[in-house]
Amino acid sequence: MEHLQTTEKVHDELLLHRRVDLLLRTGKLLVESLADTNRVVRNMKRTAAFLGIPEEKLHINVSFTMLMVNVSDGDYSFTKFQRIDGHGVNMTAISAVSKLSWRAIENDYTLDQYEEELEEIRKRKRNYTPWQVAIGAGFACGGFCIQFGCDWVAFLYASIAAIIGMRVRAKCNESGLNHYMGIAIAAFISTMLAWASTLLPASWTTTPWHPLLACALFIVPGVPLINFVDDMLDNYIQVGIVRAVNTLLMVSAMAFGIAFAVKICHIENFFPTISMVPHHNYIEYAIAAAISAMGFSMIFNIPRRLLWVVAIGGIIAVCTRNFVNLGPSTDNIGLDMGLVIGSFAGSVLVSLIAIKAVHWFHCPNHVLTIPSVIPMIPGVLMYRMLFGIINMNVESPEQISILMKAIQSGITSGMVILCISLGVAIPNIFGRKYIAKEKNKRLKEILAERRARGKFVEW
Numbered sequence: 001m002e003h004l005q006t007t008e009k010v011h012d013e014l015l016l017h018r019r020v021d022l023l024l025r026t027g028k029l030l031v032e033s034l035a036d037t038n039r040v041v042r043n044m045k046r047t048a049a050f051l052g053i054p055e056e057k058l059h060i061n062v063s064f065t066m067l068m069v070n071v072s073d074g075d076y077s078f079t080k081f082q083r084i085d086g087h088g089v090n091m092t093a094i095s096a097v098s099k100l101s102w103r104a105i106e107n108d109y110t111l112d113q114y115e116e117e118l119e120e121i122r123k124r125k126r127n128y129t130p131w132q133v134a135i136g137a138g139f140a141c142g143g144f145c146i147q148f149g150c151d152w153v154a155f156l157y158a159s160i161a162a163i164i165g166m167r168v169r170a171k172c173n174e175s176g177l178n179h180y181m182g183i184a185i186a187a188f189i190s191t192m193l194a195w196a197s198t199l200l201p202a203s204w205t206t207t208p209w210h211p212l213l214a215c216a217l218f219i220v221p222g223v224p225l226i227n228f229v230d231d232m233l234d235n236y237i238q239v240g241i242v243r244a245v246n247t248l249l250m251v252s253a254m255a256f257g258i259a260f261a262v263k264i265c266h267i268e269n270f271f272p273t274i275s276m277v278p279h280h281n282y283i284e285y286a287i288a289a290a291i292s293a294m295g296f297s298m299i300f301n302i303p304r305r306l307l308w309v310v311a312i313g314g315i316i317a318v319c320t321r322n323f324v325n326l327g328p329s330t331d332n333i334g335l336d337m338g339l340v341i342g343s344f345a346g347s348v349l350v351s352l353i354a355i356k357a358v359h360w361f362h363c364p365n366h367v368l369t370i371p372s373v374i375p376m377i378p379g380v381l382m383y384r385m386l387f388g389i390i391n392m393n394v395e396s397p398e399q400i401s402i403l404m405k406a407i408q409s410g411i412t413s414g415m416v417i418l419c420i421s422l423g424v425a426i427p428n429i430f431g432r433k434y435i436a437k438e439k440n441k442r443l444k445e446i447l448a449e450r451r452a453r454g455k456f457v458e459w
Contacts, residue, residue, distance in 0.1 A: 016078060019051040020069050022115060024082035027060070027067045029122055030097055033090035036227045037062050037236040039098075039364065044069075046101040050109070064242040089223045089300045091367045096121045098364060128298045130170055137218035138163030140295025140374075144217050146288035147318070148380050150210030157197035158211035162218050165190030169219070180253040183219055187257025190215040195265045212267070213383045216258055221250045222374045223300065226366070229421035233429055255386055262387070282319055289318035292375035302367050309361060313350050313372025321346035321376050339378065343416045347373045347423025355427060369424045376420055378413045385410035 026047045030040045040062050048058050059070040067082040100121065104114050128136065142159035150158070165186045172182030194215035198208045224247045231240030261267075293314025294307050302310065324335050325342030347369075354368040361368070388406020 013078075016071065017080075018111060019053060020071060020078065020080050022111065022118070023047055023051060023053070024067055024069055024080060025118060025122075026097060026101070027062065027069075028082050028084060029093060029118070031062065031064075031067065031084050032087055033093040033097075034087055034223050034227065035094045035364075036230040036234075036366065037239045038230065038234045039094070039366075043098055043101055046105070050101065050104045050114070051111075062236070062239060064239055064246070090126070091300050091302045091364070092127055093121055093124070093301075095303070095363045095367055096124075099362070126301050127304055128301065130167070133298050134163045134166040134170070136295040136298030137166040138295070140292040140299075141214045141217050143288040143290075143292030143295065143375060144377070144379055145210050145214035147285060147292075147375065148210055148213050150207040150214075151205055153205040154197075154207045154210045157200075157205070158194060158214045161190045161193035161197065161211060161215035164193055165216060166218050180249055183250055183253040184257035184260075187216040187219060187254045188261045189257075190218075191258045191261035192265065195261065195267060213379055216254055217377065217379050218295075218299065219250065219254045220374065220377050220379075221247045222296065222370055222377070223366075224250070225417065226370055226373075226421045226424050229418075229425045230428070233425055258383075258386060282322065285318055285322055286315040289314040289375040293371050296374045297371040300371060302371060303363070306361060306363065306367065309357070310368060310371040313354070313368055314375045316353070317346040317350045317373050318375050319346075320349050339412065340415045340419055343376050343378075344419035344423045346376055347420045348427060351424045351427040365428050366424075369428070373420050373424055376416075378416045381409040381413035381416070385413065 023044055027040055027044045030043055035043075041060055044060055045055055045058065048055065053071055057071055057073050059072065061068040061070075064087075065084050067084065068079065069082075070077065070079040072078070097118075100114070100117055103109070104117075109117075126133075138159040138161075141162035142155040145155050145158040146152070168189045169182050169186035172185055173179070177185075191212065194211040197211055200208075202208065224243050228240050228243035228247060231237075231243060290311035293310045297307055297310045321339075321342040323342075324337050324345045325339050326336065350372045351365075351369050354365050354372075357368055358365050385406045388409070
């Protein structure tokens with residue numbers, strides 16, 4: 001009898017170990033795919049419910065490089081850690097894990113079935129080949145260039161420079177080179193190629209310098225930036241700070257690569273030679289926004305079926321931004337409320353629509369919102385600040401004026417990026433609370449059904 005009880009206890013402990021291991025592997029996949037922390041915790045709790053681990057006995061700690069799960073009932077406590085090996089945006093994996101956690105509960109999956117499907121998600125090939133991603137990233141930068149005021153020949157120059165830069169970055173990552181060094185090298189190569197395009201016959205384009213403003217924007221860390229704001233607002237302060245530092249390091253590496261190329265090529269401050277007033281019509285802006293949104297979607301590995309959706313989202317975001325921002329001094333009609341308010345309005349509108357659209361397309365909110373708002377990143381202002389700092393010279397009042405304009409551009413670009421992030425995050429947080437009530441109610445009903453059928457064994 002005593003031997004039998006010991007055997008049962010060992011079996012129960014082994015079963016609990018396996019359940020916790022599956023739970024940690026689920027969380028690991030989400031963190032490595034750059035899901036926001038709230039989503040990681042929600043999905044892990046739902047997976048724990050499937051695994052028969054009651055929420056009141058479960059304790060989860062998420063950091064950028066480590067996951068910890070503790071299961072305790074007061075008398076017995078078991079803790080396990082899981083290291084996070086790397087990070088790369090994979091929105092298809094985030095969506096698939098969310099669907100798996102629901103499917104496992106609804107269809108009474110065994111542990112073997114759950115583990116098999118989880119491994120299939122982890123090993124699944126990305127939706128786009130490396131060259132497709134590079135071409136998408138290149139055209140995304142070309143779309144930025146159009147928004148900055150270039151013609152379509154310059155669009156092609158910016159796209160080619162970005163495509164090659166993206167492939168260089170991918171090769172650096174494959175070789176095991178330091179992540180930030182790879183970013184700096186890619187930014188350097190793209191900037192050098194964009195500068196080389198200015199040596200081509202002047203008759204080919206009327207905007208030869210614009211490709212320099214957009215050629216390296218495929219590096220913009222949009223997902224870490226928005227996740228940082230999300231985490232801070234959700235009170236996951238430590239993870240949010242780490243994401244913020246990671247974002248800052250990526251931008252710094254990008255700036256270093258660009259600055260190095262600028263110094264080598266002796267590129268002077270060309271901003272006085274280009275117009276800062278938008279002169280394209282809304283249709284051209286809409287086309288450019290759709291191209292940029294779809295290009296970044298390929299970098300983020302969203303499902304192919306959603307490319308047209310984020311293209312529309314990009315059009316809505318950019319056209320709303322322009323309508324609120326632009327005034328009577330341009331060829332377009334607008335409210336003349338400024339770039340900061342315009343960017344906030346565009347991101348809020350997209351986020352509000354996405355709260356409802358996630359039910360139509362059955363995907364997480366950020367799969368729709370982040371690629372849609374990326375085309376609003378104020379690249380011109382960021383580059384103006386960078387060139388002002390690189391060419392800093394305070395020997396004359398004119399140079400001091402140029403430096404002050406560069407600082408002003410930097411502050412404005414920071415405000416715009418913050419407003420884009422807040423515009424995406426705030427409606428999502430409030431909408432998520434409303435949606436969570438419905439999902440929790442549904443989860444309780446499903447678990448009650450499983451208990452009634454004898455399919456739910458609680459630890």
